[in-house]
Amino acid sequence: MAVDKSKLERPSRPVTLKDVAEAANVSTAAVSRVLHGGGSSVRVSEVRAEQIRAVAERMNYRVNAVARNLRMSKSHTIGVLFENLKGLSDGPLYITYLLDGVSSVLFKNGYRLSVLAEVDHDNVIGSLGDGQMDGVIWCKLARDEETINLIRKTPIPIVALNAAAPEPGSDVVYVNCDNEGGMELAVAHLWDLGHRNIAFVHEWEERNTPDCIARLGGYEAAIKKRGGTPFVTESQWFLDSVPAYLQANNCTAAVGWTESVADRLLQRLSESGIEVPAQMSVVGFDSTLYCETTTPRLTAVRQPIREMAAFATQALLDLISGRDSGQFSKIFPCTFDVRGSTAIYLNAEESNEP
Amino acid sequence: MAVDKSKLERPSRPVTLKDVAEAANVSTAAVSRVLHGGGSSVRVSEVRAEQIRAVAERMNYRVNAVARNLRMSKSHTIGVLFENLKGLSDGPLYITYLLDGVSSVLFKNGYRLSVLAEVDHDNVIGSLGDGQMDGVIWCKLARDEETINLIRKTPIPIVALNAAAPEPGSDVVYVNCDNEGGMELAVAHLWDLGHRNIAFVHEWEERNTPDCIARLGGYEAAIKKRGGTPFVTESQWFLDSVPAYLQANNCTAAVGWTESVADRLLQRLSESGIEVPAQMSVVGFDSTLYCETTTPRLTAVRQPIREMAAFATQALLDLISGRDSGQFSKIFPCTFDVRGSTAIYLNAEESNEP
């Protein structure tokens, strides 16, 4: 007699708790209690428990997590949300470092990680309340009116990473690096090398990014504190126009708001025949492995992305489990990595004033 | 009269389909049909439909995806499984490229991505059948007895990426690069530069990795085809012993089974005072951005990870939706990127025989 092989290998209907209960001649409550513990008031004797375990094992029973999640209103999953990603590997390594930090605390706590990338605002609205996540780490969260309202309606806790400081009174936890302090390090480094006309370079499209705004502010403060003049590029087509802009303003150094902007600046400068660091010093921000790949290697402000992500994740888990002590926000200090893209300003005059 | 503010901002109980139905004085069936479409036989007039939509909008209704998933036995989520990750950013950029490829096809199909990293075999067993994923991309899947049995019992389709070729007759879809062809490229490159004693370097712990086995095989075939002698390091502590091993065997070139192994070899050679590429040529495998960060920059075989991942994802979605035409497996050809770690063997004698 031929055995139905397909049935043996991939049972069409997964075996349920009820199947096990019937096979073991007990109630589903007993099986649930024995196999999954839980706070049920049901007690089961050790003999029966062992029988149940044996039957479940023999039947190859696996709990259906979706049913359990529905019943318990808990998914043991957190989301990591990027609204604008545009290709994980095309840009710098921010994402990689971040996921590493998140994973490091998530998995050892039995949680799962759902990656939400390239989602637009409407998608976000649907996603956050759909019960599939217990909390979200929202990267680069902007603070526009629309987002604020969205957050207010969100039923799950949110931790903002690399975002604008939350509204006073908001209960969003907020983890970031000290962008202002980082820019102070960058300007201090260049100033000490003799540079006086130092530009800030950013992309027009990203001018409203929280981090970009904060870094620009930090840059301006650092320059003004030293009695210098801020130079800020605003052209939408900075890629081509910036070298000319820098020369027109006698700038001898530039700070990019990210390492990838700084790298592209390096390339434009090279095309324009401007040598780095001999004629122009360039500084970036983030200081991942990516800075080792540029020519020359990029001097950059380092933000401890991995540690920030790990901290944010732990804070989120604390929030989820109700340990809401009210203040989890944290600002991480930046450090500074000197590589090959900055040098002393040799032709430095003692004064740049006219 | 004071308004209960907390209730307005974060309704303790999310509004359900039933709430909407009651508010609109219709059945839940009608609401479900209007709001989510679906194959229900229920028809609703356009007037009523508009009313329902208005009420749902006013009440800020969001579907509970968990309940829907349970009902429909479908999660619109796929998993990406790494059994051994050990820190995303410590190693090469394989993961980043892979996630990029997966995301690129996943999100535009309305699917979600669940990342399962650092999970052990027991965890995997529980995860795959728990209803939270419709399919899995299993990276570096090994072909041991235990895994084969696990796969046989798995209720969801699996696509193996960078894995050993599946058992003949198995219905696991399999996507990989042409490891053998890649090693042929590496050996050909070195042979053409005059190298005759070329070693294969790998880590003892990873000797059973499918890709490692395949690459070793490809290396041996390429060497023997040219009448050369294979040299294979097997020491568990290759990091320190390999430079001596290479010298003892008069090797003038080495191929690492991954770019990170090749990089570490570069460092050991440097410590041993052996210059690359003047005295020793080194080739790696993968050829991501990482190869630009080594000193010198690493010549490497390139596997098109992003494309492979995108293909694997599309194949998985096809399998899930039942378009199981039987053969989705594919082998991607490798290419070769020459960088600074390989050079002509200047002292080449015409024969290395004693």
Add this chain to the structure above:
DNA sequence: CTGAAAGCGCTAACAG
């Protein structure tokens, strides 16, 4: 065109 009702698989009161 519309509503009532039966579950998806699981957990936890509650009653014995």
Add this chain to the structure above:
DNA sequence: CTGTTAGCGCTTTCAG
């Protein structure tokens, strides 16, 4: 100690 039962929120068959 053990079983019965009422849902979690949703979809869909079935009867009107």
